Amino acid sequence: xxxxxxxxxxxxxxxxxxxxxxxxxxxxxxxxxxxxxxxxxxxxxxxxxxxxxxxxxxxxxxxxxxxxxxxxxxxxxxxxxxxxxxxxxxxxxxxxx
Ligand SMILES: [Mg+2]
Numbered sequence: 273x274x275x276x277x278x279x280x281x282x283x284x285x286x287x288x289x290x291x292x293x294x295x296x297x298x299x300x301x302x303x304x305x306x307x308x309x310x311x312x313x314x315x316x317x318x319x320x321x322x323x324x325x326x327x328x329x330x331x332x333x334x335x336x337x338x339x340x341x342x343x344x345x346x347x348x349x350x351x352x353x354x355x356x357x358x359x360x361x362x363x364x365x366x367x368x369x
Contacts, residue, residue, distance in 0.1 A: 276348055282341055294338045297335055305325065305332055312325055
């Protein structure tokens with residue numbers, strides 16, 4: 273399954289969720305990701321979850337794909353890659369890479 277298909281798949285979730293609902297869910301997933309990273313870095317005594325850092329990061333990505341598709345259904349995988357490339361290039365230039 274491609275990123276494009278994952279994005280389309282979120283559109284088939286017919287539970288009436290809105291952009292803000294997706295954002296709130298994403299924030300919750302970011303909290304779960306934060307917990308997992310704190311555990312991995314030894315900054316938390318909690319037990320690691322089944323999903324771990326990678327699974328929680330994917331949860332966040334899925335939420336972001338849903339938000340992107342909801343915000344603009346015409347956006348395709350290639351658009352996302354091109355936008356990401358520009359963002360990474362900017363990050364690299366700021367980091368002196
Ligand atoms: Mg999660």
